[in-house]
Amino acid sequence: MKKNIKxxxxxxSKLIHGPELMTKQWDFSHHVVPxxxxxxxxxxxxxxxxxxxxxxFANAQxxxxxxxxxxxxxxxxxxxxxxxxxxxxxxxxxxxxxxTGMAAIxxxxxxxxxxxxxxxxxxxxxxxxxxxLANWFPRDGKNVTFTNLLDIQKVxxxxxxxxxxxxxxxxxxxxxxxxDLGELRKAVDKINSKRKPEEKINIVVDNTFATPxxxxxxxxxxxxxxxxxxxxxxxxxxxxxxxxxGPKELxxxxxxxxxxxxxxxxPKSAWPTLxxxxxxxxxxxxxxxxxxxxxxxxxxxxxxVARVLYPGLKSHPQHAIAKKQMxxxxxxxxxxxxLYFVLKGKPAVASKSSSxxxxxxxxxxxVITLAVSLGMIKTLIEHPSSxxxxxxxxxxxxxxxxxxxxxxxxxxxxxxxxxxxDLDTALKLVK
Ligand SMILES: Cc1ncc(COP(=O)(O)O)c(C=O)c1O
Numbered sequence: 001m002k003k004n005i006k007x008x009x010x011x012x013s014k015l016i017h018g019p020e021l022m023t024k025q026w027d028f029s030h031h032v033v034p035x036x037x038x039x040x041x042x043x044x045x046x047x048x049x050x051x052x053x054x055x056x057f058a059n060a061q062x063x064x065x066x067x068x069x070x071x072x073x074x075x076x077x078x079x080x081x082x083x084x085x086x087x088x089x090x091x092x093x094x095x096x097x098x099x100t101g102m103a104a105i106x107x108x109x110x111x112x113x114x115x116x117x118x119x120x121x122x123x124x125x126x127x128x129x130x131x132x133l134a135n136w137f138p139r140d141g142k143n144v145t146f147t148n149l150l151d152i153q154k155v156x157x158x159x160x161x162x163x164x165x166x167x168x169x170x171x172x173x174x175x176x177x178x179x180d181l182g183e184l185r186k187a188v189d190k191i192n193s194k195r196k197p198e199e200k201i202n203i204v205v206d207n208t209f210a211t212p213x214x215x216x217x218x219x220x221x222x223x224x225x226x227x228x229x230x231x232x233x234x235x236x237x238x239x240x241x242x243x244x245x246g247p248k249e250l251x252x253x254x255x256x257x258x259x260x261x262x263x264x265x266x267p268k269s270a271w272p273t274l275x276x277x278x279x280x281x282x283x284x285x286x287x288x289x290x291x292x293x294x295x296x297x298x299x300x301x302x303x304x305v306a307r308v309l310y311p312g313l314k315s316h317p318q319h320a321i322a323k324k325q326m327x328x329x330x331x332x333x334x335x336x337x338x339l340y341f342v343l344k345g346k347p348a349v350a351s352k353s354s355s356x357x358x359x360x361x362x363x364x365x366x367v368i369t370l371a372v373s374l375g376m377i378k379t380l381i382e383h384p385s386s387x388x389x390x391x392x393x394x395x396x397x398x399x400x401x402x403x404x405x406x407x408x409x410x411x412x413x414x415x416x417x418x419x420x421x422d423l424d425t426a427l428k429l430v431k
Contacts (some may be wrong), residue, residue, distance in 0.1 A: 210326060213232070368423070
């Protein structure tokens with residue numbers, strides 16, 4: 001019996017081969033690997049076809065339509081193919097790719113809000129997202145309320161008639177809080193049912209930590225799922241990128257925003273993500289997650305560690321919600337590759353101890369690298385309070401649960417014994 005490519009193959013296989021053997025975006029049927037495309041501009045056979053290209057771009061609703069290519073900043077074959085494949089992985093109608101994760105976040109929020117409108121955001125977020133919302137949006141008259149999205153009733157009390165977006169990361173960076181998307185959806189639907197379509201509140205989820213391997217926010221209640229491609233999806237740490245996935249009605253607005261603000265993903269960065277990143281997402285994440293589980297259990301049982309935050313641990317405050325929404329394509333619990341831990345002792349002592357551990361690993365460990373970023377094949381360690389989250393004032397950090405001495409780990413694909421061995425040695429150095 002002939003197989004139906006769209007229905008009969010698993011997502012992990014389609015991420016290697018593409019959703020179709022020959023994409024409508026580009027005919028590369030004789031190539032086993034899609035050719036790397038590199039052309040700033042495209043020749044058109046007539047002025048009429050050029051005009052048709054612009055009209056088509058401005059009405060970019062149908063993602064399956066073969067584009068008339070005009071100019072790299074509008075549409076481009078490698079990027080189009082990547083977008084098609086990410087939409088498939090996230091279970092969305094369309095995806096639009098940007099130059100970085102931050103460009104994707106600013107475009108989504110830029111498209112969904114106008115001056116005078118309001119955004120509610122979870123209080124722990126990646127530092128630059130916090131800075132975008134705290135420092136830049138208010139300059140354009142867009143108001144932002146940071147609140148605790150773990151308490152959905154409290155969030156609903158913060159909703160104003162101008163509120164257009166509820167923004168969150170789940171798991172959140174860096175302390176891996178898990179927000180119940182189903183409950184949030186129900187609460188937002190109640191409000192939206194009394195609003196005009198243009199005034200409705202959109203739930204926007206940054207899925208960077210989980211990746212679509214662990215979680216597909218659109219299926220859980222989000223309107224838009226976005227991610228930094230620089231991280232788990234790219235996986236190898238060679239290229240930056242960002243993506244927004246959602247309903248096809250938003251595609252034109254995101255395309256137009258990207259065209260005019262210019263944050264378009266370069267084809268030279270789309271290609272490795274298409275050829276190396278996405279096809280290996282499944283296999284990388286399985287290994288990274290297996291190691292994260294071992295490391296989380298090791299740290300939780302270590303006498304010098306005060307607490308470990310990993311969604312896979314029963315002790316995680318939102319473990320039950322994580323089990324509900326972090327599910328891989330086999331239906332198995334997929335708590336991801338990120339974890340956060342705090343050492344014992346008063347804050348000043350714990351902070352000093354974490355510096356000793358981090359500095360030791362930076363100098364002596366082959367398998368644990370002191371560096372920001374995450375989701376790579378290499379295990380990375382960092383100190384969020386002074387590094388990734390330095391943009392958040394220190395008193396706010398503590399209020400939101402970011403410990404001065406907290407340590408974030410992003411597990412790679414090295415041998416787990418080597419990682420555990422180096423962590424064990426480092427922990428012996430502190431009291
Ligand atoms: C959760 C999260 N979202 C977004 C970003 C921004 O991504 P990029 O560095 O690709 O702009 C980061 C970066 O670390 C992140 O951790």
